[in-house]
Amino acid sequence: MSLSYKTPHYFRDFQCLADKCEDTCCQHWEIKLDKKHYLLLKQKMMADAENAKLFERYIQINEQPVSGDHDFAFILMDETGHCPMLGKDGFCNVHRLYGVQPLGNTCAFFPRVISRNGDEIEMSGALSCPEVVRRCLSAEGEMKYVSFSPSILPRQRDYPLQRELPNNPKDYYARYFKQVRGAMLKLCGEESVELDTRLYALATLAHRISQYYHKDCGAPDEQQLANNLAEIAENSSLNKIGEYLLRYERGESVGLVVVHSILKIKQVRFPGEPIGKLVNRIFADYIETFDREAGGDAQADIGITALQKEFDRRRHRCEAAFAPEVERYLTRYLQNCLFREWFYTMPDSFTYVQMLLLRLAMLRFLIVSHPQIQKLAERRLAADNTAKASEEILADLEKEVVSIIYNFARNIDQNMAFLQVIYNAVSEQQMMNHDYSLAFIKI
Numbered sequence: 001m002s003l004s005y006k007t008p009h010y011f012r013d014f015q016c017l018a019d020k021c022e023d024t025c026c027q028h029w030e031i032k033l034d035k036k037h038y039l040l041l042k043q044k045m046m047a048d049a050e051n052a053k054l055f056e057r058y059i060q061i062n063e064q065p066v067s068g069d070h071d072f073a074f075i076l077m078d079e080t081g082h083c084p085m086l087g088k089d090g091f092c093n094v095h096r097l098y099g100v101q102p103l104g105n106t107c108a109f110f111p112r113v114i115s116r117n118g119d120e121i122e123m124s125g126a127l128s129c130p131e132v133v134r135r136c137l138s139a140e141g142e143m144k145y146v147s148f149s150p151s152i153l154p155r156q157r158d159y160p161l162q163r164e165l166p167n168n169p170k171d172y173y174a175r176y177f178k179q180v181r182g183a184m185l186k187l188c189g190e191e192s193v194e195l196d197t198r199l200y201a202l203a204t205l206a207h208r209i210s211q212y213y214h215k216d217c218g219a220p221d222e223q224q225l226a227n228n229l230a231e232i233a234e235n236s237s238l239n240k241i242g243e244y245l246l247r248y249e250r251g252e253s254v255g256l257v258v259v260h261s262i263l264k265i266k267q268v269r270f271p272g273e274p275i276g277k278l279v280n281r282i283f284a285d286y287i288e289t290f291d292r293e294a295g296g297d298a299q300a301d302i303g304i305t306a307l308q309k310e311f312d313r314r315r316h317r318c319e320a321a322f323a324p325e326v327e328r329y330l331t332r333y334l335q336n337c338l339f340r341e342w343f344y345t346m347p348d349s350f351t352y353v354q355m356l357l358l359r360l361a362m363l364r365f366l367i368v369s370h371p372q373i374q375k376l377a378e379r380r381l382a383a384d385n386t387a388k389a390s391e392e393i394l395a396d397l398e399k400e401v402v403s404i405i406y407n408f409a410r411n412i413d414q415n416m417a418f419l420q421v422i423y424n425a426v427s428e429q430q431m432m433n434h435d436y437s438l439a440f441i442k443i
Contacts, residue, residue, distance in 0.1 A: 005121045008125070018091050031074060117164075143185075181339075185339065188331065188334050190233070196245055209225060210349055322376075326401075353437075355423060367401060
């Protein structure tokens with residue numbers, strides 16, 4: 001079978017910035033090594049006395065592998081939380097000495113995510129890398145998917161597949177995955193339509209088809225599926241959704257209660273994580289605002305009514321200054337997730353979409369509430385704002401949003417254990433249904 005290769009247009013020419021990156025991915029992670037590359041690395045490093053010491057101290061056999069040879073061993077972080085192979089100049093010393101061949105798949109390919117969909121190999125970028133986020137957010141025009149040659153990969157033959165659709169004619173969830181995801185991506189890419197309208201249309205579509213199209217489903221009615229995919233994207237349907245959303249009264253949003261509760265967990269239980277620190281900074285800024293308004297009498301904690309009022313004020317200011325930019329940022333995040341993550345791994349497409357809406361709600365809250373972004377909004381709305389100043393403000397805005405998204409991706413999106421906790425809590429509260437989709441969209 002002849003394979004074709006495709007990737008988002010902004011990612012095809014990706015190059016690691018190494019020492020020029022504002023952060024490093026070689027920290028605070030458990031880096032897995034498959035058996036093949038563990039043995040290659042051992043052969044190389046044990047031939048040198050100093051490197052042999054590093055190998056013996058920091059590279060350990062995994063006593064409880066989950067996926068056999070794929071997580072055969074792992075690299076321990078040093079006392080500072082960094083990979084012991086990381087040089088002071090930001091480069092990997094193993095890569096520098098021995099090239100890419102002995103590197104484990106994580107080290108060799110991150111932030112590339114490679115998946116196989118039938119005869120197509122897909123390459124996407126993990127948003128836990130700031131350069132991927134920067135490219136994703138700043139790419140001109142609408143999202144396109146372009147071909148690439150495997151020769152651009154670190155190892156053009158020996159590349160890891162993150163996931164692969166099963167070749168089983170009776171797996172109807174897999175058989176129609178490409179068709180359904182394609183319709184979802186097209187819907188989300190209609191940037192002439194307001195983002196909230198697209199999100200509600202996406203949730204409605206996912207809820208509708210999940211009644212008959214899901215994990216272990218029988219053969220769906222192809223015409224019904226095709227009609228559902230086409231109908232939701234029609235202008236008349238999107239216009240009706242837009243009109244419905246205009247009548248929505250936010251009030252004290254259930255969505256904001258959920259977002260606040262989840263982020264509070266990060267603040268309290270994981271204060272050392274970048275997202276924990278950011279949440280602490282944001283909540284402290286809210287309390288400081290309440291304190292000023294109360295004449296120094298504000299409570300140490302945030303009541304949901306006061307939080308909703310102040311959040312609405314900040315959102316209004318942010319939208320007045322940066323509505324097109326923030327919509328584009330959230331749209332690109334959404335498209336990246338849909339292309340990279342595959343709803344096929346979830347019980348049904350609605351479960352995936354509802355969790356994605358909740359993550360978008362958290363991300364929107366962090367962007368809108370960020371004290372520095374609020375200051376940038378005030379500057380842009382100032383009457384004496386010049387074109388040059390506006391350009392500088394937008395550059396600063398993108399810098400802040402890049403930082404928010406890649407740390408959000410590291411600490412929440414790619415933390416499967418934490419996402420499972422969120423999923424369990426939302427399910428227990430019976431919020432994993434379409435009635436709550438709008439609450440997450442319109443926090």
